[in-house]
Amino acid sequence: MSAQCPACYLHALVPVHLLQREDRSWRQWDEKGAPPAEAVTIDTCPVCFGAWFDQGEIDALGDGAVDALLRAQEGASAAPGAGARPCPRGHGPMFELRCPALISTPLDRCGACGGLWLDGEERRRLAAASTKEGQGTRKERLVRRGVIWAAQLLTHLPVEVENPARGTPWLVYALLVAYVALFVASAEGLVYYRDWAVVAGKVVRETSSVHTIFTHQFLHGSWLHLLGNAYFLHLFGDNIEHLFGRLRFAALLIGAGAFGGLMHTLLTQATATPMVGASGAIAGVMAAYLWSFPHAKLFQTVPFVLIQIKIPAWVYLVVWVGLQVVMGFFSQEYEMAWFSHLGGFVFGLGMTPLVLRWRRRAVARNVTVPAAPYARADSR
Ligand SMILES: [Zn+2]
Ligand SMILES: [Zn+2]
Numbered sequence: 001m002s003a004q005c006p007a008c009y010l011h012a013l014v015p016v017h018l019l020q021r022e023d024r025s026w027r028q029w030d031e032k033g034a035p036p037a038e039a040v041t042i043d044t045c046p047v048c049f050g051a052w053f054d055q056g057e058i059d060a061l062g063d064g065a066v067d068a069l070l071r072a073q074e075g076a077s078a079a080p081g082a083g084a085r086p087c088p089r090g091h092g093p094m095f096e097l098r099c100p101a102l103i104s105t106p107l108d109r110c111g112a113c114g115g116l117w118l119d120g121e122e123r124r125r126l127a128a129a130s131t132k133e134g135q136g137t138r139k140e141r142l143v144r145r146g147v148i149w150a151a152q153l154l155t156h157l158p159v160e161v162e163n164p165a166r167g168t169p170w171l172v173y174a175l176l177v178a179y180v181a182l183f184v185a186s187a188e189g190l191v192y193y194r195d196w197a198v199v200a201g202k203v204v205r206e207t208s209s210v211h212t213i214f215t216h217q218f219l220h221g222s223w224l225h226l227l228g229n230a231y232f233l234h235l236f237g238d239n240i241e242h243l244f245g246r247l248r249f250a251a252l253l254i255g256a257g258a259f260g261g262l263m264h265t266l267l268t269q270a271t272a273t274p275m276v277g278a279s280g281a282i283a284g285v286m287a288a289y290l291w292s293f294p295h296a297k298l299f300q301t302v303p304f305v306l307i308q309i310k311i312p313a314w315v316y317l318v319v320w321v322g323l324q325v326v327m328g329f330f331s332q333e334y335e336m337a338w339f340s341h342l343g344g345f346v347f348g349l350g351m352t353p354l355v356l357r358w359r360r361r362a363v364a365r366n367v368t369v370p371a372a373p374y375a376r377a378d379s380r
Contacts, residue, residue, distance in 0.1 A: 002367045003088035005045035006052075006108070007119055009360040010243065010292075012367045013043035013052055013088060018061065043088065047243065047292070049120025052088050055113060070109060070116065073097055089113050121295060169238035171246050175253070176230050179278065183220050193219060194274060198261045201271030213265070217257035219276040229278045236282070236289040243292055248355050255351065256284020256344035263343030275337045280344030283324075287348025290317040292356065321345060 002012045017035035019027055029035050040060050043052040059067050084093035091112035098106050108117040185191040196215040203209050220226035241249045260280020268275075289296075294314040324341045 003043075003090070004360075004363050004367050005048060005050060006085040006088050006094070006117055007050045008045060008048035009363065010047040010356060011045050012363055014046055015041050016044050017041050045120075049123065051118050051120075051123060053116045053118070054089075055115055058116060067114070070097060070107070071114075084108075085117065087113065087115060088117075089115060167242055169234075169241045171241050171249055172234055172237040175233060175237075175278075178218060179220060179226055179230060182218050183223075183226050186219060191219075193276070197274030197276045198264060199272065199274050200265045200268050203265045204271075213258050213261040214254065216261055216276045217253075217278045217281045220278070221276055225277055229282055232282050233278065233285065236285045239293065239296075240285050240288045243359065244288070244355050245359075248358075252284050252288060252348060252351055252355075253278075253281040256287075256347040257281035259347040260284075260337070260340035260342075260344035263346075264337050264340040267339040268337075275340065277337065277340075279337060280340035283341045283344035284348030284351070286317055286320070287345045288352045288355075290314055291349065291352040 005011050005013055017029040017039040018041070019029045019036065019039050021027055029039050035041065040057055042057055042061075044050065053061075055067060081093075081096075084096065085108050086092060087094050087110035089110065089112075091110050094108040094110045094117065096106040097109040097116075105119075105122055107122065109115070182191060186193045186196075196212060196219045198212045198216045199209065203212060220229065237249075240252070244252060257278065257280045260283065261275075264275055264280070290313060294312065296313045321342070324338050324345070327338045
């Protein structure tokens with residue numbers, strides 16, 4: 001199915017085929033070609049992690065009678081409001097279905113086809129409820145049934161489903177190669193570092209060095225500087241390249257780098273020190289990530305195995321921006337380009353909502369809404 005995600009509208013739903021193992025747990029079928037007939041196919045959004053279940057799919061996955069439970073709750077739910085999410089099968093607005101025995105937040109269910117939408121955050125909360133601590137003292141049979149279903153479905157969903165990066169981030173790779181090549185070239189004396197670096201005092205005086213506002217982002221001062229930037233570009237950049245598209249991603253990097261260079265020129269006190277590095281451009285990518293995936297857990301999107309803490313992206317990035325502001329205004333370390341980081345971040349915050357609006361329109365134009373595979377009438 002290729003309907004638009006009813007929650008974030010940023011991506012077409014992607015089918016995920018699940019196969020049951022001998023021990024009744026589920027694994028993702030990821031080979032090429034058509035999946036086996038016994039596979040259960042759910043539709044997920046790779047941007048917001050939400051998932052769509054056609055009627056019957058939840059019971060097929062959890063061997064429970066969750067559908068019946070949900071249907072029993074339907075009488076109590078109000079008609080869909082103005083802001084209701086549309087059924088991805090094309091049946092118009094869905095009901096907000098309250099089902100406190102399963103989860104505290106309302107679920108979205110289509111009255112016509114009986115399909116169910118679970119937000120990424122709802123899936124996570126159900127998964128949390130399936131741990132011993134999450135269950136607490138609640139003993140109701142219905143809760144347990146919901147929890148068992150959630151545990152089976154969610155704990156065995158492969159990690160790949162949670163990772164919003166799709167496809168190969170070629171532009172990120174190309175940039176990484178370019179950074180290394182230019183670093184080696186400048187170390188070998190083939191490229192003269194001073195021709196590319198922003199020297200704030202010089203840019204203000206000489207029009208011949210204005211180009212450095214654009215060029216400084218491709219050079220790095222040391223291996224450590226290069227490795228740090230490469231890590232963060234790869235961490236945040238692969239998802240943003242996919243979400244923005246290559247051309248807009250390139251515009252984001254160049255724009256954020258240049259705007260950062262400009263802010264550095266206007267605000268820094270280190271007017272004679274050359275400044276290089278992709279940090280400003282990458283700060284723009286971080287802003288785009290913060291705006292687009294605020295709830296993404298950082299250890300889930302990276303194989304950052306050494307650190308086992310799980311923090312939402314927005315916490316990490318708000319702390320990071322705070323640090324740049326404090327250091328920019330109070331630090332004596334003028335060689336660090338705090339204002340370049342802040343400028344790049346501001347550029348990213350400005351550009352991202354525009355790109356996301358374009359993206360929503362483009363996805364809406366390009367998806368088709370397939371017919372429902374289940375007729376609702378025979379199940380009532
Ligand atoms: Zn979505
Ligand atoms: Zn429907």
